[in-house]
Structures are given as C-alpha cells and as structure tokens.
Amino acid sequence: MNEPLVLGIETSCDETGVGIVRGHTLLADAVASSVEEHARFGGVVPEVASRAHLEAMVPTIQRACDTAGIALRDVDAIAVTSGPGLAGALLVGVAAAKSLALALDKPLYGVNHLASHVAVDQLEHGALPDRCLAMLVSGGHSSLLLVDDITLGVTPLGATIDDAAGEAFDKVARVLGLPFPGGPHIDRAARDGQITIDFPRGLSNRKDLERHRFDFSFSGLKTAVARWIEAREASGEPVPVADVAASFQEAVCDVLTRKAMDAAISNNIDTIMIGGGVAANSRLRALAQSRAEERGITIRVPRPGLCTDNGAMVAALGSELVARGRTPSALDLPADSSLPV
Ligand code: KG4
Ligand code: ZN
Numbered sequence: 001m002n003e004p005l006v007l008g009i010e011t012s013c014d015e016t017g018v019g020i021v022r023g024h025t026l027l028a029d030a031v032a033s034s035v036e037e038h039a040r041f042g043g044v045v046p047e048v049a050s051r052a053h054l055e056a057m058v059p060t061i062q063r064a065c066d067t068a069g070i071a072l073r074d075v076d077a078i079a080v081t082s083g084p085g086l087a088g089a090l091l092v093g094v095a096a097a098k099s100l101a102l103a104l105d106k107p108l109y110g111v112n113h114l115a116s117h118v119a120v121d122q123l124e125h126g127a128l129p130d131r132c133l134a135m136l137v138s139g140g141h142s143s144l145l146l147v148d149d150i151t152l153g154v155t156p157l158g159a160t161i162d163d164a165a166g167e168a169f170d171k172v173a174r175v176l177g178l179p180f181p182g183g184p185h186i187d188r189a190a191r192d193g194q195i196t197i198d199f200p201r202g203l204s205n206r207k208d209l210e211r212h213r214f215d216f217s218f219s220g221l222k223t224a225v226a227r228w229i230e231a232r233e234a235s236g237e238p239v240p241v242a243d244v245a246a247s248f249q250e251a252v253c254d255v256l257t258r259k260a261m262d263a264a265i266s267n268n269i270d271t272i273m274i275g276g277g278v279a280a281n282s283r284l285r286a287l288a289q290s291r292a293e294e295r296g297i298t299i300r301v302p303r304p305g306l307c308t309d310n311g312a313m314v315a316a317l318g319s320e321l322v323a324r325g326r327t328p329s330a331l332d333l334p335a336d337s338s339l340p341v
Helices: 035-039 046-068 087-104 113-119 121-125 165-175 182-190 206-212 219-234 241-266 282-294 312-323
Strands: 005-010 015-022 025-033 077-083 108-112 132-137 142-147 155-159 271-275 298-300
Touching: 005 046, 005 087, 005 113, 005 312, 015 046, 015 312, 025 046, 025 312, 035 046, 046 087, 077 087, 077 113, 077 312, 087 108, 108 113, 108 312, 113 121, 113 132, 113 142, 113 271, 113 312, 121 312, 132 241, 142 241, 155 241, 165 182, 165 219, 165 241, 182 241, 182 282, 219 241, 241 271, 241 282, 271 282, 282 298
Parallel strands: 005 077, 077 108, 132 271, 271 298
Antiparallel strands: 005 015, 015 025, 132 142, 142 155
C-alpha cells in the first residue's frame, strides 16, 4: 500500500503555509507570507496576520495541490497547527482544516507547532533517531527539548526566560537601522564584520547556571547592544554596523550552542536537531557543527526554507501520526494559543 498522503496547514504567526507529503517525501510546500505588511510596524500585528491568512488560505491550498499534482480528494488526512501561536491566526488555519476534513470525510490531526518544527527534519534527513535533543530557536520561542517519540510530544529541558532568540535579532536589527525581520539582515551584515565587542552571555555565570542550566535570556544582551550603540553615537563616532552585528550574533550563537552541547552530553544524546527561523543563521549552523564534531555529536538542521514556518512541517508531523496509528482529533478541535509542548 502507498504511504498516506497528508496535507498540513500552518497559520500560527505570519506565514500561511500549506504542505503536502507522502511519508517522508515532500511533494509541495506553498507559503504566502504577510511579513511585508508587518515590516513598517517593526513586528507582527496579530489582526493584520489573521486577515492575511483568510485571504491567502484558499489560493495557497490550491497552489500546493497544483505543485503536488494531486486533487484535494486524493488526500488521506489533514493536519493543522492548533497551537501555540497567535489566537486569531491559528483560528483561520484550524477552521480551514476542519472544513476540509468534514467536506472530504478525512481524519483531522491537530499538531503542536514546536513538535512540527522538529518533525520537518525527517523530510530532509529521514527518520529521527529514537532519542535526540531539539533546539528550537525562532521569533516566538527558544527551547531545548528532549525528543523520544515525536508523536507523543516532547519534554522541555529549558527555554528563554524573556525574549526569544529571533526576537533579539529583530530588536537589535531595529536599533542598527536594518529592516524587519532582522535576523537575515544581521546574518548578512555580520559576514563583513569582526567579533570585536564582548557582549554579555545571558544565564552563563556559575550562579545562574545552578538555576537556569538549560534556560536562555536575551533581553540583557539586547539592552547591552542598544547601550553600546547609544554611547558610540554620543561620542560622535560612526556605529560599525557589521562589527556590532557580528559581535551580537556571536553572543547569541555561543550561548545557544554551548547549552545545547551541555544538554545533549548530560542526557547521553548523540544527535541535536536545530529548527525554527534562527536555525537559518549561518554562524549558528557553523558553530553548532564545529562544537558538535569535537564532541562526536551529529547535527541535523533542515534547509533554511524548512526552518522558518511552513505547512510542510505540519504535514510531516501529521504523516507520522497517521503512520503510528494515533487517534485523530475531534472536529471541535480548539485553537490554543498557549498550547504546551
Ligand atoms: O520560525 P519563524 O519563521 O517564525 C516564528 O515562529 O517565530 O522564525 C522567524 C524568526 C525571526 O525573528 C527572524 O528574524 C529569524 O527567525 N531569522 C533569523 C534568520 N532567518 C530568520 N535569525 C537569524 N539569522 C537568520 N539567518
Ligand atoms: Zn515557528
């Protein structure tokens, strides 16, 4: 028998994503982003995101089906992000998925956004090992998670206690005068810069490590960068944007990779999966790779397009739920903005 054909819908933030997979094979990954509509506000505006999802939903489903060369009735199951995320944005995806499931008489699977950021890696690198560590770093979350069976959920080891890593990239980009979302711009600017400024590494001193060994904090770092720039401007000297970008990026990537290695080694884990938008960062990928190699750890990072929010990740987790015979969700599945992992 053919592996099941699963359609996944993602609307937790500003990307309307519709992905179609068969087993671990990606057939389509259509994404419509409202990011440009949010750019002038310097962050995602929930109301704008919800309306954009409504407008993009049907055309994006159509585009995914066309790319995969399938008709909607061929689909065996519908998966959708039911949380966490922006409430109004989630509602659009959940309503669309329920309508499809009802109209096509197919099972519906509500999935957790964080777990699908992990599951997506299977589309690129095949089945996940029985046990691995996932580091999810995006605009909304920065977490270290223990993953045994992705269809049963994940166990949080630590998370940010203030800003998410991507949020810090976006805020620092703003003070540097770079456009939103700032992560890719800082990544690019940093390539021409030197790591000349020693910015603070959050929750890394001995006392903090006792209580927050696997947690992160990026708010102090963001403030330190803003203060450094203010002082520089007050002195009348130009701000060395590329050097500030490289030094800030190093502070984030140093802490992330150090804690990820510590979490993996102390839990006897030899594979670290990195996901979420910040996993697209070139310095994070390089530093994780070199630190992991020194310790005999394998790093798995999906290609950048699969790290940021998309529908393929939802379909990937849905496909796993179908393959393992998990019970589908009821048709009154709620959208839960603070769904725990
Ligand atoms: O996973 P994602 O698309 O959406 C959320 O769930 O948040 O992540 C978006 C975040 C933004 O903060 C963006 O600035 C960051 O990922 N990002 C990056 C890079 N590409 C995207 N951060 C650092 N370096 C990058 N190359
Ligand atoms: Zn995400």
